[in-house]
Amino acid sequence: MDLILEGIKKAFWLLITFDPEVMGITLLSLEVSGIATLVSLLIGISTGVTVALSRFIGKRMVVSLINTGMGLPPVVVGLxxxxxxxxxxxxxxxxILYTPTAMVIAQTIIATPIVMGITLAAIQQLPQKLRLQILSLGATRLQMVWILIKEAKLPLLAAVMAGFGGVxxxxxxxxxxxxxxxxxSRVLTTATVLxxxxxxxxxxxALGIILLLLAYLVNLILTQIQQRERPR
Amino acid sequence: MLLQVPSLSIQEEEIFSLIGPNGAGKTTLLQALSHLLKPFQGEILFRGSRVETNHSVLGYRRKLAMVFQEPLLFDTTVLNNVASGLKIRGMKRDEIYDRAMEQLERFGIGHLNGRSAKTLSGGEAQRTSLARAFALRPEILLLDEPFSSLDPPTRDSLMEDLEHILQQTRTTTIFATHDRLEALRLSDRIALMNKGRILQIGSPEEVTNHPANEVVASFMGVEAILTGKVIKRNGGTFIASVKGQEIEAVGDIPLGETVVLCIRPENVALSILSSREGTSARNVFPGKILKVTSLGLYQKVQLDCGFPLVAYVTNHSLEELSLVEGKDVRASFKATAVMVIRK
Structure with missing residues (x-):
């Protein structure tokens, strides 16, 4: 019991004093996972929307592949x-092996299918005729896609959370x-292991607490946005 | 869905209805007309010029507006919804909101402008959808069963408002519906569709009183459709034999020709057999009541007069004449009430 109490006490000390090493690790974590999430949003949303809106032979297979990818084991990606x-x-x-860049690449590979899968589902759950309605309002194809993305913004925010949370x-x-x-190249999770x-x-x-806080904060902010946008 | 329409032209400022049962191809035709579906064959001309390149399709689409059965509103405020088509066109902000508010007021929902579209009732949502279409000041308005998912009182009030607004704007309108009463009420011309083809195009009076064939007649509310042969001619009228009975109708048709006679149930009068009341009707037949079905405000009486006949009677007459199944009655209708389709 002492071990835990002593640990928590010291952990708070490290946090309160902004221990440089701990802070460095935290910032790197945020940077790597932040960039990976952004890149995965770009790839995941664009591909997800494209797959959702197009009709082609083997679409079901592609969709199943994407959905399988949502559960990619990180160690396999790492390998x-x-x-x-x-x-x-x-x-x-x-x-670039053993650099933060390599970590961004690996995390992007993990987050992209998550974002893609949620995007795909989000766009597909919109009414079929909504597309025709948007086009008949005079939209170009690009404008239509943009409006559809806005219509699916709530589930898409969930995609951001899931992607970031995952990496x-x-x-x-x-x-x-x-x-x-x-x-x-030491981040919160790898440092915790070590x-x-x-x-x-x-x-x-201390690292564990920061990790939890970060995950909580990011989700809190996104949830705020999501709930604010939700119609009263 | 296969659609075969050799040609169709819509006049400026007219209200043109497409009616027919579900699956007749009304929606497909509307979508083809708005270039949401590309026709396999043929082309669409707008004011004489072809709509074919991507550029001209967009330009064409921006001249029209479409309202669907579902309101298909965006997840934002009512005002933003009505403004959405104008925003897509990149119009100036002030102008957008002036125009959008103007349409909201016009449809009687100005007070809802700040409400989230998700909280609207069905009628309010469809009003918003119509306001969004009218905000574009379209040259052609396409309506795809816009009232079908509304309850009757809501539908009536919205239809009344739309009728009034269309009279003001004189917008060319193509209106698809499976409800012939809606079409009869709003249209200048009606096209009756079935199985991907247009069976008849005409004024409401024409399609009602001069159906081109049995399908049109039946869809326009004719219950008794009888096939017979002309056996006598008598200066402007003729007598056709239908299952051994002689029915008189108006028309100049050669002897021996096969005709289809259509009799609307509202034109068939019933009386009890013993009555001696004179009737000006030429066609008087004794018959037996097979079935009485209530249609709410009136009753549908199916008869066997040697040929099948259907009459509508009021609830009051039903009681007064004590019309029940199995009873023998006298059915009469005028020669002028018989619509004739030549074969």
């Missing part, structure tokens, strides 16, 4: 990104492709 970025791998010439808390891929290098294994529970607890 394949590592293989591709390995010195002798197909993309080895980039020399900020992910550890397997980050540790594999980032290498958990101190002061360079500190726990070393028995530095105070630091681990």
């Amino acid at each position: 394949f990104v590592t293989l591709f970025l390995w010195r002798n791998g197909p993309l080895g010439f980039l020399e 900020i808390s992910e550890v397997g891929a980050s540790i594999m492709v980032g290498g958990n290098i101190k002061g360079y 500190e726990t294994s070393r028995g530095n529970f105070d630091v681990a607890i």
